[in-house]
Amino acid sequence: MTLRQPEAGPxxxxxxxxxxxxxxLSSDARWEMxxxxxxxxxxxxxxxxxxxxxVGELTVRPLTGIPVALAALYAFWSIxxxxxGTLMTDGFMxxxxxxxxxPWLQSVWPDPASWHYFIFVGNPLADxxxxxxxxxxxxxxxxxxxxxxAVLIFYxxxxxxxxxxxxxxxxxxMDTFLHKIGLHGYAIVPAILGLGCNVxxxxxTRILETKKQRFIMMTLLALFIPCGAQLGIMMAVIPESVGIxxxxxxxxxxxxxxxxxxxxxxxxxxxxxxxxxxxWPVKEYVAQKLWNRxxxxxxxxxxxxxxxILLVNLLYLGGVIPALADLLEPVxxxxxxxxxETAGPLIAAFLRKDLAIAQLSNIPMTPYQxxxxxxxxxxxxxxxxxxxxxxxxxxxxxxxxxxVLLTVVFIYGGMIHGIGxxxxxx
Amino acid sequence: MKHNSRxxxxxxxxxxxxxxxxxxxYIGLLGLVTLGFGCADILIWAGASNGxxxxxxxxSGDDFFRWAWGGVVxxxxxxxxxxxxxxxxxxxxxxxxxxxxxILVWVIAGTDFLAMLCAAIPAKASxxxxxxxxxxxxxxxxxxxxxxxxxxxxxxxxIRVFRSAVHR
Amino acid sequence: xxxxxxxxxxxxxxxxxxxxxSALFNRMTGANAVVSNYPGTTVxxxxxxxxxxxxxxxxxxxxxxxxxxxxxAAEEVAVRMLRHRPDATVMIVLDATRIERGxxxxxxxxxxxxPCILAVNMIDAAHEKQITVDTAELQRLLGVPVxxxxxxSGEGVRSLAEMLRKARVADVMDISGRLKGDPPxxxxxxxxxxxxxxxx
Numbered sequence: 001m002t003l004r005q006p007e008a009g010p011x012x013x014x015x016x017x018x019x020x021x022x023x024x025l026s027s028d029a030r031w032e033m034x035x036x037x038x039x040x041x042x043x044x045x046x047x048x049x050x051x052x053x054x055v056g057e058l059t060v061r062p063l064t065g066i067p068v069a070l071a072a073l074y075a076f077w078s079i080x081x082x083x084x085g086t087l088m089t090d091g092f093m094x095x096x097x098x099x100x101x102x103p104w105l106q107s108v109w110p111d112p113a114s115w116h117y118f119i120f121v122g123n124p125l126a127d128x129x130x131x132x133x134x135x136x137x138x139x140x141x142x143x144x145x146x147x148x149x150a151v152l153i154f155y156x157x158x159x160x161x162x163x164x165x166x167x168x169x170x171x172x173x174m175d176t177f178l179h180k181i182g183l184h185g186y187a188i189v190p191a192i193l194g195l196g197c198n199v200x201x202x203x204x205t206r207i208l209e210t211k212k213q214r215f216i217m218m219t220l221l222a223l224f225i226p227c228g229a230q231l232g233i234m235m236a237v238i239p240e241s242v243g244i245x246x247x248x249x250x251x252x253x254x255x256x257x258x259x260x261x262x263x264x265x266x267x268x269x270x271x272x273x274x275x276x277x278x279x280w281p282v283k284e285y286v287a288q289k290l291w292n293r294x295x296x297x298x299x300x301x302x303x304x305x306x307x308x309i310l311l312v313n314l315l316y317l318g319g320v321i322p323a324l325a326d327l328l329e330p331v332x333x334x335x336x337x338x339x340x341e342t343a344g345p346l347i348a349a350f351l352r353k354d355l356a357i358a359q360l361s362n363i364p365m366t367p368y369q370x371x372x373x374x375x376x377x378x379x380x381x382x383x384x385x386x387x388x389x390x391x392x393x394x395x396x397x398x399x400x401x402x403x404v405l406l407t408v409v410f411i412y413g414g415m416i417h418g419i420g421x422x423x424x425x426x
Numbered sequence: 427m428k429h430n431s432r433x434x435x436x437x438x439x440x441x442x443x444x445x446x447x448x449x450x451x452y453i454g455l456l457g458l459v460t461l462g463f464g465c466a467d468i469l470i471w472a473g474a475s476n477g478x479x480x481x482x483x484x485x486s487g488d489d490f491f492r493w494a495w496g497g498v499v500x501x502x503x504x505x506x507x508x509x510x511x512x513x514x515x516x517x518x519x520x521x522x523x524x525x526x527x528x529i530l531v532w533v534i535a536g537t538d539f540l541a542m543l544c545a546a547i548p549a550k551a552s553x554x555x556x557x558x559x560x561x562x563x564x565x566x567x568x569x570x571x572x573x574x575x576x577x578x579x580x581x582x583x584x585i586r587v588f589r590s591a592v593h594r
Numbered sequence: 595x596x597x598x599x600x601x602x603x604x605x606x607x608x609x610x611x612x613x614x615x616s617a618l619f620n621r622m623t624g625a626n627a628v629v630s631n632y633p634g635t636t637v638x639x640x641x642x643x644x645x646x647x648x649x650x651x652x653x654x655x656x657x658x659x660x661x662x663x664x665x666x667a668a669e670e671v672a673v674r675m676l677r678h679r680p681d682a683t684v685m686i687v688l689d690a691t692r693i694e695r696g697x698x699x700x701x702x703x704x705x706x707x708x709p710c711i712l713a714v715n716m717i718d719a720a721h722e723k724q725i726t727v728d729t730a731e732l733q734r735l736l737g738v739p740v741x742x743x744x745x746x747s748g749e750g751v752r753s754l755a756e757m758l759r760k761a762r763v764a765d766v767m768d769i770s771g772r773l774k775g776d777p778p779x780x781x782x783x784x785x786x787x788x789x790x791x792x793x794x
Contacts, residue, residue: 067502091548
């Protein structure tokens with residue numbers, strides 16, 4: 001072992017600089033002491049990389065890492081659809097809610113023509129819980145039958161990816177692309193979190209350095225990242241066009257990120273990325289995290305779903321939504337090319353976007369109109385909960401976000417309509 | 427086997443042993459088949475044919491996500507296997523490339539299996555019961571299978587190569 | 595010197611990002627903290643309580659930082675927390691596989707004159723990479739308790755909790771003197787020259 005003796009110089013210099021108890025070294029002197037300490041106490045041994053090390057390294061090299069990222073996201077999505085869609089929602093929940101819960105409520109709730117029947121049970125002729133649109137029918141079906149399994153499996157896969165050490169590697173890999181839209185690699189974390197729920201995602205934008213980056217990320221999150229609840233509903237309502245909707249959102253994410261990064265003044269600094277070693281996730285930690293995240297989500301989500309349906313039903317009863325639909329009709333029909341009834345779901349989207357998509361399925365539309373309106377609802381506005389956390393990050397940013405949002409909805413909605421016309425589908 | 431595989435896998439240079447050549451051929455063949463299956467997934471999804479079925483193998487090509495995206499992952503897996511095939515038994519770097527390729531195939535096969543499992547547990551939509559019958563559950567695993575599941579058993583042979591490299 | 599005489603001692607856990615600090619924190623407090631290995635989750639600090647023997651420690655998980663010259667928001671929070679609690683004990687968590695970066699931070703903290711204890715974490719990962727860290731020698735050189743730990747499995751966490759009471763102020767001058775003067779200690783030598791840490 002070689003031993004590096006520190007020079008006498010730096011220490012005496014330091015002694016001049018400080019008192020007896022609190023003395024401050026220069027950074028060079030400190031590093032010299034560190035070297036001396038390490039030389040005495042650490043013996044490195046001969047280190048040969050193992051297959052696992054080399055495989056780990058290949059996952060951050062672009063040529064091999066991008067296929068791995070594609071596969072990881074594929075697995076993420078596939079596990080999500082198999083568990084939440086096929087097994088839980090279609091396999092069990094639809095049966096429970098449509099076969100037992102809805103018929104039972106419809107038979108015991110008095111007076112199908114009354115206002116309280118309309119609010120709590122919804123359409124007396126509905127044969128499935130999604131389209132009944134009562135607080136106790138659609139509200140419970142959406143929150144427990146669809147959103148709960150979706151969120152559970154989402155957070156499980158997310159936690160495993162994170163705890164195994166793959167997520168930071170994905171961040172390194174995505175860095176080049178994300179820099180083009182004014183962000184850096186770690187923006188992938190809020191982006192993926194946003195696929196579960198925008199609320200923790202907005203909180204996670206704090207890992208980005210500058211105000212500019214946080215603003216871009218928050219706005220893009222609110223605009224183009226559908227949350228877990230929306231994904232679940234999308235799969236239930238428009239399974240055949242989820243791919244196209246996603247494509248529209250992805251293009252929008254890149255395009256408007258690029259534009260925003262050029263319009264907004266500010267820095268986009270490099271970040272020192274720290275990649276921990278791959279390791280097996282610890283069962284207890286995964287379980288604890290999964291529980292914390294699901295618990296926090298449910299506490300926030302279920303009241304909002306129920307309250308959202310209640311409010312929308314009340315607004316319908318009060319005639320507010322039909323009036324708004326009339327008012328905004330020209331914009332929707334001429335500019336976006338969707339039926340005027342979509343105005344209602346767009347108002348509902350403010351409360352919870354997933355509800356809005358469920359409502360859209362009740363309006364007769366062509367496939368183009370359905371895709372266009374689902375994209376619109378997704379980008380249109382964050383739900384109230386997201387709104388609240390964004391407000392917590394600063395009201396000026398929130399107002400700017402809203403301005404960007406309205407502009408983008410207007411431009412992008414028109415663009416999709418234009419492309420639809422060119423392709424002859426609109 | 428003449429050479430102890432524990433040693434042959436970490437030697438970066440040295441004579442290519444007979445088992446080494448066999449490993450390379452095997453990995454290369456696996457890569458070609460995976461590549462072919464991946465291309466078939468994408469082509470059938472794109473509308474080149476209305477589904478394909480041969481023996482226990484079937485590619486329905488109905489879903490964008492499964493067949494287009496999954497097909498790209500299979501193509502990448504095949505290419506990685508091919509590029510890692512040469513000297514896979516003697517070069518750690520080559521073995522690692524092949525390992526990444528195999529992992530991609532495993533991801534597709536694993537998610538395909540999970541999809542079968544999740545579809546087989548609940549009873550059919552028309553039946554009033556919640557859980558499937560045992561016969562119905564087992565029938566959910568009957569052929570035909572997706573290409574990744576068909577290849578899967580053949581990739582298990584490679585674990586031997588990789589394990590010797592992991593433990594050295 | 596060590597912050598005793600009171601019933602409750604505040605312990606600030608500080609260390610580089612990704613040294614398993616949050617995992618160690620959870621092991622010690624069993625608190626409802628989210629463990630994570632991407633930055634961001636520790637920006638909001640976590641607090642937990644540890645009762646060892648007849649003492650109560652309030653443990654605060656400080657955001658990961660590379661130095662006390664802050665470069666981002668999380669590091670700023672870390673520095674601010676140290677400044678606000680000059681009487682607290684500082685537990686410095688080091689990654690055994692990358693000990694130099696942690697030692698740099700440790701020296702910076704020691705220069706503040708706060709009582710310190712070192713946890714050399716991820717000792718299992720170091721063993722896997724055939725890196726050995728002579729914690730006894732490090733303890734002798736620094737003059738503060740140095741405990742090897744593996745947060746994932748929980749090894750060393752108990753003795754870390756027990757040694758918290760022996761945290762003390764390190765004198766950078768003395769460390770420098772020991773580095774210059776003394777020959778490297780042979781393995782298994784008893785502890786001396788460390789201002790009374792009570793041995794191991």
